Structure formats: structure tokens, C-alpha cells
Amino acid sequence: MRNKKILLSIILMLILILSGCSNTKSLSKQLxxxxxxxxxxxxxxxxxxxxxxxxxxxxxxxxxxxxxxxxxxxxxxxxxxxxxxxxxxxxxxxxxxxxxxxxxxxxxxxxxxxxxxxxxxxxxxxxxxAGQSLLVPENSTIKSTKDLSGKTVLGVVGSNSVQNIKIAAPKAKVLQLQDYAQTMTALKSKQGDALTTDNGILYGMAVENKGYKVVGGTFTKEPxxxxxxxxxxxxxxxxxxxxxxxxxxxxxxxxxxxxxxxxxxxxxxxxxx
Missing domain, CATH: 3.40.190.10 (Periplasmic binding protein-like II)
Structure with a gap:
């Protein structure tokens, strides 16, 4: 009986602690x-x-x-x-x-x-x-999403652009990597034919990496x-x-x-x- 009372007391204490943490977190969010x-x-x-x-x-x-x-x-x-x-x-x-x-x-x-x-x-x-676009090598024949059939497109995990490219170019293969640095490295090593994300980001990558260009205009609106x-x-x-x-x-x-x-x-x- 005594053990049951101790167990009940511990359970009640845990409930109160968790409740307090929840209230504190909720309060902090409001403030x-x-x-x-x-x-x-x-x-x-x-x-x-x-x-x-x-x-x-x-x-x-x-x-x-x-x-x-x-x-x-x-x-x-x-x-x-x-x-x-x-x-x-x-x-x-x-x-x-x-x-x-x-x-x-x-x-x-x-x-x-x-x-x-x-x-x-x-x-x-x-x-x-912003709007989504494509980054490709300067000598690439890819000019827009219409040219991506059978090609491998690089994107970042968790980015909305990955889902968009699947809609814009359903016959393209999509390779997702952890960040833009990895996707750019993959493009340089020819693991992919094009890199996709918002045009603002791609212009920055084009400036930083000579020999690459942004093509295709913007095929989405990404404010x-x-x-x-x-x-x-x-x-x-x-x-x-x-x-x-x-x-x-x-x-x-x-x-x-x-x-x-x-x-x-x-x-x-x-x-x-």
C-alpha cells in the first residue's frame, strides 16, 4: 500500500512538472x-x-x-x-x-x-x-524545364523547390542534398545536369562560380x-x-x-x- 502511495506521488509530481513546463513554454510563445x-x-x-x-x-x-x-x-x-x-x-x-x-x-x-x-x-x-529557376553549366543545352526530361536535377532537402520541379518536369530525376554547397559541388562533379531553387539564390551561385548561368526565367512565384x-x-x-x-x-x-x-x-x- 505504501509503495502504491509513493508511486502515485511520483506520478502527480511528474504531471505537475510537465504541466509547468508546458505553461512556461506557452507563456514564452505569447511574449x-x-x-x-x-x-x-x-x-x-x-x-x-x-x-x-x-x-x-x-x-x-x-x-x-x-x-x-x-x-x-x-x-x-x-x-x-x-x-x-x-x-x-x-x-x-x-x-x-x-x-x-x-x-x-x-x-x-x-x-x-x-x-x-x-x-x-x-x-x-x-x-x-523571387521565382524558381535553373542553374546549368555555360555549355549546357538546357534552356528551360522543357529540356529536363531524363536529366538529373539537384535540390536541397526540405526546400519547396524540390516539389515544384517534380511538377514542372515530372520526367526528370531529382537528387536531394543537405545544402546549397553540396548541390553546387554535385553540379560541378556532373552528378546532376541542373540545380534548381529560387532565382535570387541561383544568381548568387552564378556570381560565386564562374562558368555557370541561370536559365529558364522563373517558372514559379516564390515570394x-x-x-x-x-x-x-x-x-x-x-x-x-x-x-x-x-x-x-x-x-x-x-x-x-x-x-x-x-x-x-x-x-x-x-x-x-
Missing amino acids: VLKNAYESKTITWGVKADTKLFGLTDVKDGKQKGFDIDMAKLITKKILGKTGKAKFVTVTSQSRIPLLKNGNIDAIIATMSNTPERAKIVDFSNSYFD YSIAVNKGQKDFLKETNKAIKEIEKSGEYNKLIKKWFGDVPGFNYKELYR
Whole structure:
């Protein structure tokens, strides 16, 4: 009898502990904006392997790119001049779990706003109007998705572009790798005939790797948006307000010109707002 009482006591204690943890986690999720105001910091999930958007500079170890600069501007708009943007490196497959677990406050990592993802996270207004395209060697005969039948197309695990290419070129073979660095290496070693993702990312890869070009125009619309956890309406509202202010002030156009103005074949004027 005594052992049963002890066992019941242990079970009750575990229930209370787990309940407390759940309530704390739920409470923390509700207070993201408040916590940001108190700490004067917003923690952003960003890429570290995507040239022009989020790439680690080997000279100083800092992440740099369009997404990074946008995150800094949005942070200042929301928290004021003393506001600090903290960056955590994410990948296409880790970014949503890190957000849901509370490791980051928001994702700004070349993330397309899709209906499937919108069931899990909330998205801000678009901050970059991207579209999926193809990267191929300069001597390739591939000009569009129509030329991919029987070809091997490289993509990143967890990226929406993998699903899109299966629809656009159903007769193509798809090889998924962990990140863009691996897909580029695979393209160079001829493990694939083309690499697919959003055109903004591909232009960065073309700049970084001579002998490759972006072809096919854009066969999808892939607007990049900032992702936040569900239930963060106040934080989302302030984020959208900040994006609008950045566009209205002309700061947005300066960033577009800074990061894309010198990219061969990239018409940055189309992105002016």
C-alpha cells in the first residue's frame, strides 16, 4: 500500500512538472514581442551558405547579405536605435523546428510563403519577390524545364523547390542534398545536369562560380516572407509595419541595388518598391 502511495506521488509530481513546463513554454510563445522589448534583441534564423542573402564571411566570421541587412533594419524599426539583431544559422530543414522550439524569434532565410508552411507558421508580407529557376553549366543545352526530361536535377532537402520541379518536369530525376554547397559541388562533379531553387539564390551561385548561368526565367512565384510562430499577431503586425516603412523610406531600394545591382543579368529595377 505504501509503495502504491509513493508511486502515485511520483506520478502527480511528474504531471505537475510537465504541466509547468508546458505553461512556461506557452507563456514564452505569447511574449515574444514583449521579451524583445525587454531584452532589446530579436533573434533571427538566417542562412550562412547563400550568397547575396546570408553567407558567412570567412574574414570576420559574420553573416552578410540581403536577409541580414533586412533583419537589422526591421529590428531597428521595431526596437529603436539601440535594438540588436542576433543571428542563428539555420538550414532549409532546421529553420521551422528551431522557430517552433523557441530557439529563434523569426525566420528570414530565403523562405517562400507557401500554403503548406502557412499551416505551421505565420508569414509576414513579402519582402522579396523571387521565382524558381535553373542553374546549368555555360555549355549546357538546357534552356528551360522543357529540356529536363531524363536529366538529373539537384535540390536541397526540405526546400519547396524540390516539389515544384517534380511538377514542372515530372520526367526528370531529382537528387536531394543537405545544402546549397553540396548541390553546387554535385553540379560541378556532373552528378546532376541542373540545380534548381529560387532565382535570387541561383544568381548568387552564378556570381560565386564562374562558368555557370541561370536559365529558364522563373517558372514559379516564390515570394520570400518572414516566418513567426503561430499566435504572435502583435509581433507579426510590427514586422509588417517595419517592412512597409523600409520600403517607403527608400532603404529597401538601396539594399536591392547594394546586393543585386552588379549581378550579370539580374534586373534589380524590377524589384524596386
